Amino acid sequence: MSKKQDQWSSKLGFILASAGAAIGLGAIWKFPYMTGMNGGGAFFLLFIGFTILIGLPLLIAEFVIGRGAQKEAISAYKELAPKSGWSIIGRWGVIGAFLLMSYYSVVGGWVLIYSALSIPGLIIKDNANYEELFASITGNPLITIIGLAVFMLINIIVVSFGIKDGIEKASKLLMPLLFVFFIVLVFRALTFEGAMEGLQFFLQPDFSKITGESVLYALGQSFFSLAVGISVMVTYSSYLGKDVSLPMAAGSVSIMNIIVSLLAGLAIFPVVFSFGLAPTEGPGLLFMVLPEAFAQMPFGEVFLSLFLLLFIFAVLTSSFSMLEIITSAFTANNDRSRKKVAAIAGSIIFIAGIPAALSSSTLANFNLFGLTVFDASDFLVSNILLPGGCLLISLFIGFKMNKELMMQEFSYSSHLSSGWYQLWFQLMRWVVPITIIIVFLGSLGII
Secondary structure: OOOOOOOOOOHHHHHHHHHHHHOHHHHHHHHHHHHHHOOOHHHHHHHHHHHHHHHHHHHHHHHHHHHHHOOOHHHHHHHHOOOOOOOHHHHHHHHHHHHHHHHHHHHHHHHHHHHHHHOOOOOOOOOOOHHHHHHHHHOOHHHHHHHHHHHHHHHHHHHHOOHHHHHHHHHHHHHHHHHHHHHHHHHHHOOOOOHHHHHHHHHOOOHHHOOHHHHHHHHHHHHHHHOOOOOHHHHHHOOOOOOOOHHHHHHHHHHHHHHHHHHHHHHHHHHHHHOOOOOOOOOOHHHHHHHHHHHOOOOHHHHHHHHHHHHHHHHHHHHHHHHHHHHHHHHOOOOOOHHHHHHHHHHHHHHHHHHHHOOOOOOOOOOEOOEOHHHHHHHHHHHHHHHHHHHHHHHHHHHOOOHHHHHHHHHOOOOOOHHHHHHHHHHHHHHHHHHHHHHHHHHOOOO
C-alpha cells in the first residue's frame, strides 16, 4: 500500500491534533447547552458512559482503518474492501463533514465576532444585557455572513499548508493554552454566590428528567465531541506511522475530551445559576455566560479577549479536520492542487452555510419540521448522520475488515495483551451496533 508523503511529525502532534478535532465546539460550546436542555447531571453521566463504551471503541476503529489503509476516508474503504460497496462509508463521511461544517462555521463566525468586539472593550459594560447582545449579533445578516466568510477563509489557508506545517503546528501551540485558561475560568466561576446550585445541577443526576430523546442526544453528543462517524479520524490516522499505539492515542483523546467537557460544565453552570440565567438557553448559552463571568474579574475584558482567542483556535482545530477530509478526498491519487481544492471546497461550504447563518434573522420564520435551518442541520448531523456513520463503521469492523490487519494495527507499539483486542473487537461487533440501533429506535418511540 502506498503511503502519503505528508505525515505527523510526532506522536504528541497527532494526539493534540486529534484532540483538537474532537474537542472544539463539541465540548466547549455544544456540551453545556445540551446538558442544560437535557437534565444536567444525568445527561453528563450518560455522555461519559457512551463516550467510554461506544465512542472510544469507534475512535480506535477509525484509527485502525485509516492507518491500516494509509489512505484518506473514501480510498481507505476501497483499499480494505475492494470491489465492494463499503466505500459508501467514506462518502457518507465526506457528506457529513460538509453538512456539519456548513453550520459549525456559523458558530465559528460568532466566536470571531465576539473576539473582535472584545479587543476594543465593546462587550463587557456596566448593566449590559448579554442576552440582547447575542440576539443583536446573530440577528444581523451582514455581520453573521462576514463572520462565516472570515472563518472559512482561515480554514482554507491552514488546510492549504497540509498536515505537518498547518494543522499540527497550530494544535501543538493552542490546545495546552486552552486547558490553562479553562482552569482559571473554573476557579473564578466557583467563587460566585449561588455557584453550588449550578454544581448540583451539573453533577447530581436526576434521571427523572431523562427521556428517550435525551438518551439519543447523549449518544449523538459523544459522537460529535469525539468527531467519530464521519471518518475524520480515518483521514487523520492515515498520516500516522507505526510507532504510535492506537488504543493509547484514542484513550488520551477521549480522556481529554471528557476533562474539557467537565471543565466547560464547571465553568458555565455556576455562572448560569449565580446570575439567574436559564440553563436551557440553547446554542447561545456560552455567549451569554462568558461575558457575565469575565465581567466580575479584574481586567475581565483582557481575559475575555484572551479566552475568546484560544476558543477560536479550539474551534478551528475541529473545523480543520472537517475541511481536511473533504480536501483529501478530492486530492487523493491525482495531481489536483491541495490549495485549489481547499479553496473550492471552502467556498462551496460558505455558500451552503448562509441559510444557517440567517436562521436568527432573514430566515428566522423558515422552518424545516418545526426547526430553523441551523437547528435542523444540527439535528440531522448529530442524531442521524453521525450515529448512522458509526453504525456502518462498526459493521465494517465487525464483519468485513481483515482480522489479521486489524489485530496488527491495534497491537503496534501498544504492548497490550490479545485480550484487550478481543474485548475491543467484540464491543465493535455487537455492543456498539446494537446500542446505536436500540437508542435510535427508542428515540422514535418504536421500542
